[in-house]
Amino acid sequence: MASSIEPPCLFQSQRHCYSILDETLSLAVLDPLTLDAKDRSRLEQLLLSYFQDNETGGIFRSMICYGCDNRSVSTADFNNFVVLPGSHYVMELRAPTSHVPIQLQQVSATAMTQLHNNTLSHAHASVDFVLHYVSVQYYADNAEVTFHQKIPVKWKNGIIGKEDRTTLTIVDTPSLEELQYRIRKSLDFSIELKKTNSYSFFFSLASALIWKESTPAPPPPLEKVDYTSLYLKGCSDFPDYLADLLGPDRYLDELAGIEVGHAYPEVEARFKKMYDQAPPRHVDGHDLKLGEHTSEIGGTVVALHQYISPSFLAYYTVDHDAPART
Numbered sequence: 001m002a003s004s005i006e007p008p009c010l011f012q013s014q015r016h017c018y019s020i021l022d023e024t025l026s027l028a029v030l031d032p033l034t035l036d037a038k039d040r041s042r043l044e045q046l047l048l049s050y051f052q053d054n055e056t057g058g059i060f061r062s063m064i065c066y067g068c069d070n071r072s073v074s075t076a077d078f079n080n081f082v083v084l085p086g087s088h089y090v091m092e093l094r095a096p097t098s099h100v101p102i103q104l105q106q107v108s109a110t111a112m113t114q115l116h117n118n119t120l121s122h123a124h125a126s127v128d129f130v131l132h133y134v135s136v137q138y139y140a141d142n143a144e145v146t147f148h149q150k151i152p153v154k155w156k157n158g159i160i161g162k163e164d165r166t167t168l169t170i171v172d173t174p175s176l177e178e179l180q181y182r183i184r185k186s187l188d189f190s191i192e193l194k195k196t197n198s199y200s201f202f203f204s205l206a207s208a209l210i211w212k213e214s215t216p217a218p219p220p221p222l223e224k225v226d227y228t229s230l231y232l233k234g235c236s237d238f239p240d241y242l243a244d245l246l247g248p249d250r251y252l253d254e255l256a257g258i259e260v261g262h263a264y265p266e267v268e269a270r271f272k273k274m275y276d277q278a279p280p281r282h283v284d285g286h287d288l289k290l291g292e293h294t295s296e297i298g299g300t301v302v303a304l305h306q307y308i309s310p311s312f313l314a315y316y317t318v319d320h321d322a323p324a325r326t
Contacts, residue, residue, distance in 0.1 A: 014067040014177045025087045028104040081126050085173040089115040123173040127156045130179040144202050158208025182211040239283040251309035260315040271310035281306035
């Protein structure tokens with residue numbers, strides 16, 4: 001907890017002002033009878049320094065609502081869009097009297113019930129409040145933003161993170177700082193979408209929910225691949241890999257789990273004899289030329305010799321339906 005009050009020139013950011021607000025509300029919601037002298041003094045100091053209708057209070061309200069120090073924000077709007085939702089609708093600003101400055105007081109039980117039953121409507125009002133500022137401040141020259149007078153409820157629901165259509169329910173309203181971020185992200189998305197699809201709805205649910213999508217990190221640059229070397233390495237390694245996989249006596253069809261349905265011993269014996277007379281099993285690559293009178297290669301066929309079992313070859317060549325079944 002801070003031990004002193006910072007002058008307005010030291011308001012570092014909107015987030016800094018929210019930390020002051022959070023500290024003030026955390027003290028205000030405590031039972032006054034349980035507050036010690038130090039906390040009571042601190043609460044009074046915070047209220048007198050930041051929550052009064054004076055120059056410092058005006059800068060504080062402007063920073064919290066808009067993130068800048070030069071916008072006029074009434075204490076009524078500050079109470080409605082910052083203090084009430086920030087305290088979960090249990091604390092509100094009390095108007096000053098001739099003897100007592102602006103204070104924080106508990107919302108009455110009747111008003112609290114009313115507020116809790118209508119927090120969605122209250123959140124919609126907060127969206128309208130921020131949207132008006134954002135539209136004027138950042139998009140005044142964009143006709144798409146300024147053209148729309150009635151904003152769809154589904155868009156507002158998406159901005160506050162409530163996507164169903166229930167109208168009366170308790171909603172935890174985001175801070176004005178967060179609402180400004182979501183609204184600007186939504187408007188930027190819709191503006192870009194309109195450039196490629198002029199028929200797209202500007203205030204759509206898709207644009208309202210774009211704040212939920214984190215921006216993916218750009219992919220790392222692709223390393224340059226030497227495909228010629230990779231291809232040559234693959235051609236060199238493949239025969240050894242195939243030999244290790246099958247060993248001296250195993251065949252590819254056996255590795256695939258193919259079982260011939262009917263044996264043809266005479267034909268199989270012929271293939272075995274051919275195998276005995278042929279060179280040892282090996283792998284050849286045959287380059288295919290793109291034309292009859294060109295040296296340009298259009299592809300390579302890999303030929304596997306003696307890697308299919310004689311029994312499978314016998315079955316395949318005798319039974320004409322075998323190819324379809326295998």
